Every structure is written in structure tokens, then in C-alpha cells.
Amino acid sequence: xxxxxxxPSVAVAPGExxxxxxxxxxxxxxxxxxxxxxxxxxxxxxxxFDRDRPSGIPERFSGxxxxxxxxxxxxxxxxxxxxxxxxxxxxxxxxxxxFGGGTKxxxx
Amino acid sequence: QVQLQESGPGLxxxxxxxxxxxxxxxxxxxxxxxxxxxxxxxxxxxWIGYVHDSGSTKYNPSLKSRVTMSVDKSKSQFxxxxxxxxxxxxxxxxxxxxxxxxxxxxxxxxVDVWGKGxxxxxxx
Numbered sequence: 001x002x003x004x005x006x007x008p009s010v011a012v013a014p015g016e017x018x019x020x021x022x023x024x025x026x027x028x029x030x031x032x033x034x035x036x037x038x039x040x041x042x043x044x045x046x047x048x049f050d051r052d053r054p055s056g057i058p059e060r061f062s063g064x065x066x067x068x069x070x071x072x073x074x075x076x077x078x079x080x081x082x083x084x085x086x087x088x089x090x091x092x093x094x095x096x097x098x099f100g101g102g103t104k105x106x107x108x
Numbered sequence: 109q110v111q112l113q114e115s116g117p118g119l120x121x122x123x124x125x126x127x128x129x130x131x132x133x134x135x136x137x138x139x140x141x142x143x144x145x146x147x148x149x150x151x152x153x154x155w156i157g158y159v160h161d162s163g164s165t166k167y168n169p170s171l172k173s174r175v176t177m178s179v180d181k182s183k184s185q186f187x188x189x190x191x192x193x194x195x196x197x198x199x200x201x202x203x204x205x206x207x208x209x210x211x212x213x214x215x216x217x218x219v220d221v222w223g224k225g226x227x228x229x230x231x232x
Contacts, residue, residue, distance in 0.1 A: 033218040035153075042202055042225050043145075043153065048218040049209075086153050090206075090217040095166050097143065097206070097219075102152035 002030065002091050004100035011106040018077050020103045022070040022087030030089040032070040034063055037102075038083040046085075047072060074105075082107045110134040112203050112223035119229050120197075126190040126228060130203030133184070141206035142179055142186040143219065146199040154199075158206060159186055193230045200225045 004024045012018045022032060034047040045054055047063035050070070060075040074081055087100040116128035130142065143158035157167035159177040167175045171190070179186040190197060205221040 031216050035219070037147075037153075042222040043219075044222065045218055045220060048220075049216050054220070084152070088153075088219070096168065097145075097155040097158070097217075099145075099153045099155060 001094055001096070002026070002089050002098045004087050004089065004098060006085075006087060006100040006103045008101070009104045009106065011108055012077050013108045014077055014079060016077055018074040018081070018105055020072045020074075020085050020087075020105065022072075022100050023068055024089070024100075025068060027065065027068045027070060027089070030092065032063065032065055033088045034070075034072045035086045035088065036081075036083045037086065038080075043086065077105075077107055079107050081105060110205060110221050112205065112221055114201060114203050114223045114226040116201075116226060116228070118227055119231065120193050121232050122194055122230055123192055126188070126193050126197065126230075128188045128201055128203070128226065128228075130186050130188075130223060131184060132186070140208040141217070142177075143204050143206050144177065144188045145202045145204055145219075147202070147225075148196065148199040156188065156190075156201075195230050198228065198230045200227050 002024050031049045035043040036046045037043040046057050046061050050065050051063045062073045064071050084102045086102045111133045113131045120126045141158040144156040159165045159179045165177050174191045176189040202225045203223040204219045207220045209216050
């Protein structure tokens with residue numbers, strides 16, 4: 001089964017680029033989804049299937065994967081991007097959802 | 109456009125059963141997997157389980173012995189029952205939809221619709 005590891009926190013200044021990583025063995029065999037959860041709000045998907053962006057999500061958000069690491073990149077970070085971000089996969093071997101531990105993005 | 113709304117008690121006593129309902133408005137026909145996810149205070153998201161449109165279920169192994177989920181398409185609702193609750197079950201509970209997308213010979217999944225969440229406290 002998958003275990004997804006994220007850094008607990010990332011901090012960047014407004015206008016800079018934030019990169020949030022998600023590591024897991026055999027991650028290359030699955031597709032990665034990313035969710036944003038602002039304080040007091042329900043999560044929402046910002047990237048699905050490694051790199052697809054839902055309508056309404058700014059182009060500043062992008063996803064990529066390489067070997068056992070997935071990365072959510074947020075360009076030109078804004079104060080409104082401050083949130084918890086979670087990576088997630090569907091484990092085909094068990095048909096279960098697996099979430100990473102989450103990363104708190106702080107905009108300085 | 110599908111919208112989800114959780115309902116249920118905000119306070120449950122230890123050892124009792126937590127029962128939540130999720131009401132689905134909008135298009136219920138093209139469903140995939142109806143799921144429950146929770147977030148305990150100070151912790152991250154935890155997948156609880158899902159019920160498929162067909163009625164089949166899958167639960168998080170860590171909660172499997174205490175969880176039951178079901179779907180009632182006639183009422184456009186699905187439910188969560190969590191038995192023998194303890195303080196550690198205190199959390200915000202979200203109902204959500206997992207969409208399945210077939211691409212070539214593979215299927216891919218992501219959570220595309222979420223309810224607003226309902227806060228549940230386990231305390232005597």
C-alpha cells in the first residue's frame with residue numbers, strides 16, 4: 001500500500017514560487033491528485049491526474065511527477081493561497097484512497 | 109452540478125454510534141463512488157471509506173471493524189455509521205464524490221465534489 005510523505009510546512013513570500021512535494025514508493029505507478037484546504041473551508045481539488053487543472057483554478061497552479069516524487073508548484077504566490085495542501089492517490093492494489101499528511105503553506 | 113450536504117448530530121457520547129447522512133442534489137445518475145473523509149483537530153485528512161453506486165463498499169482498514177456505509181438512490185442520500193466511538197473520532201466529517209475516469213485501458217480517480225463538512229464531537 002502507499003504511504004505518502006509531505007513536508008509539514010512551506011513558507012514563501014508573496015510573488016515567489018512555492019513547491020510542495022509528495023514522496024512515495026512506487027508513486028510512478030499511480031496518478032497524483034492535489035487538494036487545497038483553506039481555513040474553515042472544505043477541501044477542493046487543484047490538480048488531478050498529475051497535472052490537470054479543474055476549471056476555475058488559476059494557471060499559477062501546476063503539477064508534475066518524477067520517479068517517486070510528485071510536486072505541486074504555485075507560481076506568483078498570493079495571500080489567498082495560504083492553506084493546507086494534500087496529495088492523494090488511488091491505490092489500485094487495494095482500491096483505497098490514500099492521503100498524504102498535508103503541508104501548511106504560509107505566505108510571509 | 110452535484111452538491112452535497114452532510115447532516116447529523118454534532119455531539120455523540122463515547123461508545124455510541126455516530127450516524128451521518130449526505131444528501132445529494134443535482135445529477136445523481138452518473139455517480140461513481142460516494143465517500144466519507146474526516147479531519148480530526150490538528151491533523152490531516154483521513155479517508156474513512158466509500159460506497160459505490162452499486163452498493164459495494166470499501167473501508168479504511170484502520171476503521172473497518174466499526175464502519176458501515178450505504179446508499180439510497182431513491183432518496184439521493186448516502187450514509188455513514190461509525191460504532192463504538194471514542195474521543196479520537198472527534199473531527200469534521202466530509203461527504204464527497206470520487207469520480208472515475210476511463211482513459212484508454214485504465215481508470216483514474218479523484219475527489220471532485222465535497223460537502224461543506226459537519227463537526228462531530230465525541231464527549232460525555
